[in-house]
Amino acid sequence: MSPGIEGAPLLEVRDLEVSFRVRDGEVRASRGVSLAVHAGETVGLVGESGSGKSVLCRAVLRLLPEPAAQVKGGRVLFDGTDLLALPEARMREIRGTDIAMVFQNPMTSLSPVWPVGDQITEGLRVHRGLSRAAAREQGIALMRATGIPEPGRRFDDHPWQWSGGMLQRAVIAMAMACSPRLLLADEPTTALDVTIQEQILALLAQLQADSGMAMVLVSHDIGVVAETCDRIAVMYAGMVVESGPATEVLGNPRHPYTLGLLGSSPRVDDAGHRLDPIPGQPPDLAQVSAGCPFAARCGFASEECHRTQVRLADVAPGHASACLFPERIR
Amino acid sequence: MSTAPASPAPAPASGRLRAELSRWSPSLRIGLGLLASIVLAGLFAPWLTPYDPLRQDYGAALLSPGPAHWFGTDSIGRDIFTRALYAIRTDLVIGFWTTYVPMLVGVLLGAWAGLKRGWFDAVLMRVIDTALAFPFLVLIIVILAILGPGTHNIYIAVFLVGWTMYARLARSEMLVEASKDYVLAARTLGYPTWRILLRHALPNIINSSIVFSMSDFVLNILLVSGLSFLGLGVPAPTPEWGAMVAEGKDFMQQAWWISTLPGLMIVITGVALALVGDGLTYRLGDRHVTGH
Numbered sequence: 127m128s129p130g131i132e133g134a135p136l137l138e139v140r141d142l143e144v145s146f147r148v149r150d151g152e153v154r155a156s157r158g159v160s161l162a163v164h165a166g167e168t169v170g171l172v173g174e175s176g177s178g179k180s181v182l183c184r185a186v187l188r189l190l191p192e193p194a195a196q197v198k199g200g201r202v203l204f205d206g207t208d209l210l211a212l213p214e215a216r217m218r219e220i221r222g223t224d225i226a227m228v229f230q231n232p233m234t235s236l237s238p239v240w241p242v243g244d245q246i247t248e249g250l251r252v253h254r255g256l257s258r259a260a261a262r263e264q265g266i267a268l269m270r271a272t273g274i275p276e277p278g279r280r281f282d283d284h285p286w287q288w289s290g291g292m293l294q295r296a297v298i299a300m301a302m303a304c305s306p307r308l309l310l311a312d313e314p315t316t317a318l319d320v321t322i323q324e325q326i327l328a329l330l331a332q333l334q335a336d337s338g339m340a341m342v343l344v345s346h347d348i349g350v351v352a353e354t355c356d357r358i359a360v361m362y363a364g365m366v367v368e369s370g371p372a373t374e375v376l377g378n379p380r381h382p383y384t385l386g387l388l389g390s391s392p393r394v395d396d397a398g399h400r401l402d403p404i405p406g407q408p409p410d411l412a413q414v415s416a417g418c419p420f421a422a423r424c425g426f427a428s429e430e431c432h433r434t435q436v437r438l439a440d441v442a443p444g445h446a447s448a449c450l451f452p453e454r455i456r
Numbered sequence: 457m458s459t460a461p462a463s464p465a466p467a468p469a470s471g472r473l474r475a476e477l478s479r480w481s482p483s484l485r486i487g488l489g490l491l492a493s494i495v496l497a498g499l500f501a502p503w504l505t506p507y508d509p510l511r512q513d514y515g516a517a518l519l520s521p522g523p524a525h526w527f528g529t530d531s532i533g534r535d536i537f538t539r540a541l542y543a544i545r546t547d548l549v550i551g552f553w554t555t556y557v558p559m560l561v562g563v564l565l566g567a568w569a570g571l572k573r574g575w576f577d578a579v580l581m582r583v584i585d586t587a588l589a590f591p592f593l594v595l596i597i598v599i600l601a602i603l604g605p606g607t608h609n610i611y612i613a614v615f616l617v618g619w620t621m622y623a624r625l626a627r628s629e630m631l632v633e634a635s636k637d638y639v640l641a642a643r644t645l646g647y648p649t650w651r652i653l654l655r656h657a658l659p660n661i662i663n664s665s666i667v668f669s670m671s672d673f674v675l676n677i678l679l680v681s682g683l684s685f686l687g688l689g690v691p692a693p694t695p696e697w698g699a700m701v702a703e704g705k706d707f708m709q710q711a712w713w714i715s716t717l718p719g720l721m722i723v724i725t726g727v728a729l730a731l732v733g734d735g736l737t738y739r740l741g742d743r744h745v746t747g748h
Contacts, residue, residue, distance in 0.1 A: 187644055193574070221646030234637040239659040249645050300645065310644075 134206065135162035136340050137186065137225075137308055142200035144181050144190065144364075153411045155181040155195070157364040160438065163308065163340045168331075170351030170372065171344045172387065173361030176408060179344045182361075183310045187225060188217055204308070222249050226301035230313040232293035236285040242296050243269070243281030249303040264303075271336075272299040273329055291322035295329065302333060309334070309341045315350060327354050348391050352376050360384045363409050363419035366438060370445030380447040380455055382424045418450065426454040484735020490728035498544030507535040509542040509695045518711050528713040530703060539695040540717045546696045547677050547725070550607065554614040554676040559669050561615075562622025564653075567661060569623070570630025571639075571653055577627070584620040592617055596679070597688065605688045610680060621672070622665055629661035663740040670733025674726045681722055697722050 144156035156178045163169045171179045184190050186202050188209060202209040204224065209217065229235045236245050247265035250256045256264065262281065269277030272295040285293060294314060301309060311330060315323035331354055334341050345351050351358055352372060359369040360383060368381035379385045389402035406423035409415075418424070421431040431450055438446045449455065480488075497504060513533035521528045527536040569577040587595070599613035633639060634657065642652045681698025683689035690696040697718040704714030 189640065189643055218646045218648070221644055223646065227641070227644040229637050229641060231637055235641045237638045237642075237656045237660065240655070248642075248647065252645075252647050252651065297641070300641070303645075 133164065135203075136165045136205055137161075137163040137342075138201075138203040139182065139186065140201045140203070142182065142185060142202065143198040144178075144185055144195060145198050146195050147193075148412065151412050154414065155364050155411060156185065156200075157414075158200070158437075159361075159364070159366055161342075161359055161366060161369070163342055165307070165340050166334075166338045167357065168334060168341045168343055168355045170355030170358040171342055171361060172346065172348050172351050172358060174346055174408060176411070177361040178364040179346075179361055180312055181364075183227065183312050183342065183344060186310065187221055187227060188212075188214075189221075219253070222301075222306070223253050223304045224306055225308045225310065226304070226306040227310040227312060228294075228297055228301050228314045231317045232290055232297045233285075233317070235297045236293060236300075238285055240284075241282045242285055242288065242293075243277075243283075245285075246296055246300045246303060249300065253304050265299075268299040268303060269296070271333070272296070272302070273325070274299070290318050291325065294318060294322075294326055298326075298329065298333070302337075305337060305339075307339050309339055310344070311341060312344045313346070314343070316345070316347070323350070330354070348376070348387050360387065363414060364411060365419065365436075365448060367420065367448040368446065369438065370442070374442065374445045378445075380441045380445065380452040381420075381449045382426050382455055383420050385455055386423075418448070426451060479739060481735045481738045483731045484739060487728050487731025487733075487735055490724065491732060494544055494725055494728060495548065497541055498548060501538070501541040501544070505535065505538040505541060507538040509534065509539045510693050518707065520711070521713055527717040528711065530700075530714045531707060531711075536700070536714060536717050539700060540697070540721050543695040543697050543700065543718065543721065544725075546690060546694055547680065547722075550610065550680050550690070551673050551677040553611055554618065554680065555669050555673045557611070558615050558618030559622045559665060559672075562619035562624075563626040563658075563662065563665050565619070566623030566626030566628075567630045567653055567658060570627040571634050571649065571657065580623065581627075584623055587617060587620045588624075593679070593682075596683070597686075600683065600688045605683075605691060607690055610683065610689060614676060614679065618672070618676070621668070625665055625668060626661060629664055630657060633657045633661050667733055667737050667740065670729050670736060674729045677722065677725060677729075 139159055139161040142156050142159040143154070146153040146155055159178065159182055161169070161171075161182070171182065173179055181190065181195070185197060186204075186209065190197070197210060200210075204220070209220070212220070236242065243262065243265050246268055247256070247261035250261045250264055251258070266277040266281060269280070274280060274292060274295050285296075288296070298314070309330075314330065315326050318326060327350065330341065330343070333339075343351060343355055355372045357370065358372045358375045359366045360375065360381065361367065362383045368375055368379065368384045375384060376388065379388060383404070386402075386404035390404055392401060404423055409419050409422065415421075415432065417430075417432040417434055418427070418436045421427040424431065428451070434450060436448045436450055438448045441447045441452045511534065513529070516525070516529050516533040517531055519525050519529045519533075525535050525537065527540070529535055530539075565580060569580045595617050596613045599616060600609055603609040603612060639652060639657055642656050647656075680689050681696070681701065684696050684698035685702040687702070690699055692699065700718035701715045704711065704716075704718075707714055
């Protein structure tokens with residue numbers, strides 16, 4: 127995979143292998159995943175549930191549920207340092223200050239017992255050693271920047287007094303507190319109303335533009351990703367099956383799974399458009415065949431697909447596909 | 457964006473207190489009322505009775521209840537009512553320490569194990585399994601037999617066994633809590649583990665331990681009374697309910713009152729604590745039901 131932007135990437139994941147131990151064997155949740163994110167860019171990570179998007183995010187922060195999950199191979203380079211090799215104490219400093227994360231469900235992302243403002247500013251007190259008063263001042267500024275009305279008065283509210291959209295703003299403010307260089311947004315709008323989704327995406331885009339941070343936007347909704355991302359990586363069965371500039375991947379998909387995702391997404395601009403679901407089920411990750419994981423559901427597959435191991439390979443400059451026969455896709 | 461025009465301005469303190477009181481169930485009110493009366497009676501014992509709990513008066517031995525001695529006197533002429541009042545101090549203090557020191561240690565260890573997992577969790581759970589494999593009372597009697605009777609040794613013996621319950625409870629609650637998003641969020645933001653434990657998770661897992669501690673308190677008072685009855689507990693002549701019941705058992709035929717009032721005090725205290733525990737279950741559980 128070649129980067130779309132010149133220079134060394136801020137985050138580079140190389141051939142990441144993550145396995146979960148389960149009762150009857152091993153589930154390979156991440157199978158040789160590679161991904162590069164440059165400073166200031168937004169990379170969309172798309173795929174259905176269980177495709178390994180969240181595992182990737184949590185592996186970057188080294189917060190996989192151990193000992194069930196284990197990193198079996200690969201490297202996670204952040205600004206040139208291999209995060210997987212860092213001591214835990216050093217890693218903890220990186221979390222929250224260099225890399226922060228926003229979760230799917232804002233209703234449960236805050237502790238129910240403390241005021242929202244305290245939780246937004248906790249990072250400032252922990253990592254920057256700010257006093258309560260100084261943190262409060264910055265917290266109010268953060269709340270204003272994330273579009274929370276009347277921050278001074280709402281600082282001492284408790285989470286249950288707020289709506290989901292407001293809470294997601296608070297969670298974003300909490301993640302932004304120490305001005306991270308990379309924000310991992312794990313389905314940040316999935317739990318929200320459609321109208322609120324738009325606002326949150328706009329907020330993330332604006333914060334990113336203002337701060338110049340990089341962002342990984344995880345979503346199962348290709349529409350969400352299409353709007354906001356510079357580049358897209360499509361994941362399937364623990365692999366990145368296609369990656370490239372957003373316009374390229376969405377306009378000229380070179381992997382049948384991407385094509386299937388696009389065909390099964392509703393479109394607003396075409397009322398007569400028929401949804402075209404992908405047949406079959408995602409494979410059981412405990413027993414993946416030697417060949418292409420998508421072969422069983424693929425309309426273009428031939429004999430070789432079931433046998434030959436697939437790898438991400440360039441189909442155009444900056445645009446890679448893990449399909450053996452990308453030329454078949456039209 | 458927000459659901460309602462936020463909350464009304466914070467109510468004045470008196471209004472908030474009234475709102476809090478309105479959420480107390482009858483059992484919580486009655487239980488706390490009883491418990492408060494018992495504590496006050498213990499505190500103000502010297503003003504409530506003219507007698508000395510330790511002074512012996514052979515001229516007034518084995519007097520039946522009457523205007524001078526409301527609950528009679530024991531075999532060496534001590535006023536039963538006075539001793540039962542002073543025993544509040546002994547029993548509640550012992551009950552407190554035998555409940556809350558194990559609770560503090562057990563909850564912290566169990567919560568840490570549930571959050572960190574790994575070898576610490578494995579070792580802790582095996583230790584707890586071993587301790588719980590013995591019958592509770594037998595283990596305590598064995599420990600006391602080794603250490604010898606006395607208040608301090610009771611604390612040690614009950615502590616050695618008692619913390620395991622809280623550790624188990626806190627660990628199992630923490631296992632559930634640790635998988636919740638807000639704990640994960642705190643970890644992704646790089647907060648130290650002890651901070652996540654104390655500030656984020658503990659307030660959300662402590663309720664079950666608090667409720668359990670109420671029934672544990674009762675059990676511990678009964679345990680100490682039982683140990684004193686067996687002669688392993690509080691040494692004479694310190695007034696203690698269990699010991700008083702034991703002293704009275706030889707005179708059951710002639711002087712039923714010696715054992716009765718101390719026994720009644722144990723029952724009343726037990727009922728008070730049980731009511732408080734019951735009420736707290738509702739009051740603290742309340743938040744989980746109505747909130748978020």
